[in-house]
Amino acid sequence: MSSIRRAVQVLDLLAGKGALGVRAIAQQLKLPVGSAHRLLIDLSEENVVERNEEGAWQLSYRLLAITDKQLDGVRFPRLARPFCEAMAEKTHETINVNVLSGQFCVCIDKVRGSQGMQLDWPIGSRAPLYCGGSAKSILAFMGEAALEKVLSQPLTKFTVNTVTDPKKLKAELATIRKRGYSIDDQEMVAGVFCVGMPIVDRIGRPVGAISISGPSPKRPGAELQPLVDLLADATSKVSARLGYAGAWPPRAVDRSLEMAD
Numbered sequence: 001m002s003s004i005r006r007a008v009q010v011l012d013l014l015a016g017k018g019a020l021g022v023r024a025i026a027q028q029l030k031l032p033v034g035s036a037h038r039l040l041i042d043l044s045e046e047n048v049v050e051r052n053e054e055g056a057w058q059l060s061y062r063l064l065a066i067t068d069k070q071l072d073g074v075r076f077p078r079l080a081r082p083f084c085e086a087m088a089e090k091t092h093e094t095i096n097v098n099v100l101s102g103q104f105c106v107c108i109d110k111v112r113g114s115q116g117m118q119l120d121w122p123i124g125s126r127a128p129l130y131c132g133g134s135a136k137s138i139l140a141f142m143g144e145a146a147l148e149k150v151l152s153q154p155l156t157k158f159t160v161n162t163v164t165d166p167k168k169l170k171a172e173l174a175t176i177r178k179r180g181y182s183i184d185d186q187e188m189v190a191g192v193f194c195v196g197m198p199i200v201d202r203i204g205r206p207v208g209a210i211s212i213s214g215p216s217p218k219r220p221g222a223e224l225q226p227l228v229d230l231l232a233d234a235t236s237k238v239s240a241r242l243g244y245a246g247a248w249p250p251r252a253v254d255r256s257l258e259m260a261d
Contacts, residue, residue, distance in 0.1 A: 006031070006039055011059065014049065019056035076199050076208055076238050077109045083234035084111040084210065091227060093214030096121055098134040098196075100207055103150055105135035113214060121213075130155055130169055131162055133184035133196030134209035140176035141198050141206045141252045147173065161186045180249030181228050183218050184211075193218040197231040202243025204250045210235055 009029055014020065020028070026036035040057050043049040047062040077097050084095040088111040097109040104126040121127075129139040129150050139150060147170065155164035163169050176182045184194035195218045196211035212227050236248045244250070 003039065003042075006035075007043060010036075010039060010043065011048070011063070014057065014059050019052050019054070019058040021056050025057065076242060079238045079241050080199070080210055080234065081109065081111075083238065084109070087111075087212060087230050087234065088113045090230065091212055091214070093212050093216070094121075096134060096211045096213060098138070098209045098211065100129075100138050101126065103129055103153070105129055105132065105138055105209070108208075127188065128153075128156070130164075131158060131184075132188050133182050133194030133211040133213065135196075136173065136176060136182040136184070137196040137198045137209045137211075138206045140173040140182060141200065141204075141250055143252045158188050159186055159190050161190075163187065177249070177252060179220065181231060183220070184213070185218070191215060195224065195227050195231065197228075197235045198250070199235050199242070200239045200244050200250045202245075204244060204246055206250075207242070210238075 006029070010025060013025060013028055017028075022037050022040060023033055025031075025040070026033045029036065031039075040049055044051070044057075044060070047060050049057050050060040052058050077099075080097050084097060088095045091113060093113040095111045095113070096107055098105045099108050100106075105128075106126040107121045107123055110121065110123065127135050129135045129142075139147060151166045151169070155166075155169075156162075157164050163172060172182075181195055181197045184192075184196070186192060188194075192213055193216060194211050194213035196209050198206045199208045199210065201207050210231060212231065218224055218227070232248065239248075239250075
């Protein structure tokens with residue numbers, strides 16, 4: 001196993017477990033204590049890990065600096081935050097902010113609502129583009145070539161409601177483009193419903209999405225319209241601040257060349 005992969009495992013372990021001694025790290029990762037110690041020393045020299053007052057190893061400030069730079073490159077999470085807080089307060093449901101990353105939708109921010117059953121999608125979690133409110137709202141506006149690339153991969157079924165038939169999925173994406181928003185009818189988690197809308201950049205390319213998720217069923221109609229209006233206000237304004245000046249909802253723009261293999 002490469003030293004880079006081991007270093008990432010160390011960071012994942014410390015992020016999940018908190019501060020640990022070198023022997024505990026070695027045991028968890030099945031490494032010799034000497035190897036684990038050398039790896040920690042290398043990481044500490046780069047200010048990625050550090051020792052606390054008890055001598056245990058923990059993540060250091062360098063990762064926060066790296067993350068902050070990354071979020072600076074994806075400005076819309078900060079732009080979206082005030083809208084998300086307002087929507088969570090009004091709907092009592094969880095608001096998720098997601099970014100497009102290759103062929104995946106990655107959660108980068110969320111504001112929890114007050115309802116009991118929520119889709120508690122951890123920040124950093126990723127989902128395929130063919131499934132879920134945010135993911136489908138992104139895929140629908142990426143263009144035909146991007147869609148074909150996604151459909152060429154195996155489509156995993158997460159619940160009985162996950163759409164894995166390419167023909168049905170294409171039809172649903174066409175509907176999403178027409179009405180401007182997507183619906184997750186318990187596709188990722190049974191009992192959790194979601195409505196999502198894309199965020200686009202200055203030329204109309206989808207770069208992310210905002211979604212509202214919770215235990216209340218979400219079907220097109222008068223009952224859902226207040227949530228759609230909240231999302232449209234938020235996503236259109238965030239997109240405008242990213243330089244987009246076109247009609248809302250936007251038109252599909254091909255991003256297939258930017259998708260990771």
